[in-house]
Amino acid sequence: MTLWRIRATVDDRPGYLSVLTASLALRGVNILTVAVHTTEAGAVDDFLVDAPAALTAADLVAAVERGRGRDCWVARSEAQGLADQPTRALALAGRLVQDPDALGEVLRSLLGADTVTWRPVPARAVAARAVEPGGRRSGSETMRLADPAGGSFEVLRSAPSFTPAEYARAQALVDLAAGVARRAAERVTLVLPDGAELTVRPATVEDLPAVRAMHERCSARTLHRRYLGAAGGPPPTKLRRLLDPAAGMGLVAVASWPEGTPERVVAMANLVVEGTLGEVALLVEDAWQRRGVGSALLRRLVRHAGQAGYAALVAHTHADNVPMLRTLDRVSGPGPVERDGALLTVTLPLGGPAPAADRAGQSEQGAPQTPAATEA
Template sequence: MTLWRIRATVDDRPGYLSVLTASLALRGVNILSVQVQPTEQGAVDDFLVDAPDTLDEAELIAAVERGRGRDCWVARSEARGLADQPTRVLGLANRLVRDPDSAGEALRALLGADSVSWRPASTGVERGITGTSMLLADPAGGSFSLRRAAPAFTPAEYARAQALVELAATVARRAAEQVTLVLPDGAEVAVRPACAHDLSGVVELHETCSPRSRQQRYLGGAVLPQPARLRRLLEPSRGLTLIATTTGPGGAAESVVAMANLLGEGDEAEVALLVRDDWQRRGLGFALLRRLAQHADHAGYAALVLHVQAENGPMLRTLRRLGRPSVAHRDGTLLTLTVGLAVTAMAEREGTSLVPGA
């Protein structure tokens, strides 16, 4: 038996696919998988089949045409073709996460393209498919041009390819967002936006922090937060979470040494920090707070809100170093501090005051 890929178009009408499969079955062709891709010309059926060794390409095409198929394309396949399409796409996505610069090779593998090239952005160029040519928009700028001898590209293939290109651009953008901070004592930490994959590192951060540090962060107690809560903190629906990481000697796996949360709610954003005990009082908390404040400025929030224990002197000093006006409300041992952002700046330009009674 021999593996083949067969692609053909049939009328998108009830029963037409069964006529085609019956024609193949009469010749001893075993269909291993089939994908149906709707197009304006009809349903494009993409088969992976196991055919008797006595059948050649011409006989397979004849079988398809007898089954009311048209625009037939047939090519030998390898054993790797047995992996279904979702599995192949997930494998390529995993490759892009590790190496976003491999987008061209991923597109070639996904679509069996003969050539893949990147070109700068230009006006008047129509993205889409034209027969065996495809032009994809690169969110980072420019576009990818793909060609293959046969078969013609389908809208479904275009959608898959565009999704892979956008994934590569997202991963590259996240890598570009990472910065290296040099603290006053000369220590270096990498700071970047958090993602769901950071959960294990953040859990370890909480486990290595002292109960006092956790209590100061969460106010309600020193118990470890549940993973579900940490997942929500890592990827808030509104706002931003930053993590700071270090790499051990000899390129050992990175450790998360701090987490800073900016959680949007209305026109305000709540801020909270957790810094591992051995990294406290080294300027890391202030560096993270300043970056969150800058993000909140750009996002258009009116104020930052922090809930701090009155006895938490280091956090209060860190806030004062920010150099922005704030209003404090005390409820027992808890201070709620509101730090003005865009609205405050506007009021200062207009010569008004936001401080009650001023």
């Protein structure tokens, strides 16, 4: 017996798939897997079959045509073809998480492509065309995928024609690789005035255990200042929303530890957005306060908010939280302040020149800077 891949189009009508499978069965062909892709031209059936060794590719094409199939493509397959497409796509996605630079090779493996080439074509125009077969909308050997970072990927395959399902899988992998690369680029090493190093990166829901552990190490006074009176900090459900807000972003600062040990989150900063107005907040573990950590996190949130086009940011703090007030002033400059009893709402202006890094008292990527003032 021999493994083959067969792809053919049939009319998308009841019973037509059974006619095709019956025609293959009459030749002793055992169907191992089948996937059906709906297209404008009909239902594209993708089979992995085990056929008698005496059958040739021409024999299989003839059997498909007798079963009312058309546009038939047949090729020999290997044992790894027994893994279904969703399983293969998940395995390739796992590879991209570890190595986003392997995108070209992953696309070739997923699609059986001849070449994958990046081109400086505007992503918006490519996304509108999706699968572009030289003027037709589907059934082409040329696929163009929008690169979220700009440009596009052109995928060429001699046969068979691409299907919308293949395009969807491939575009999902391109988006995944771009997201992984973007997160890697957003990681920075923060060198404090005392020489200590922290990694600052976007927060994820996977950070929840480490963030909860940080809350447990914080003093009651620190938690009171951050949450304006809530005892013991927020419940896990609220922490999860802070780490991964529907609009905005979260940041964490992670202390360097020996490789293989769990990460130790020592500070977090949150930007939660409603409309065009954002609210920022900081929490720095007691042992890391007054070392420039909060200023560094807040400055990155302000920069992100400015690039995203938000109208303004606000921060709520107690009137006696002088370190936090100094941090806000140092990072964003003087802004309007509203008082409600002991609670202050400070507005951070956006759109002006970015504060100089040396005003925050620490450097990113190891550049030397001046010491930081006291902060929360």
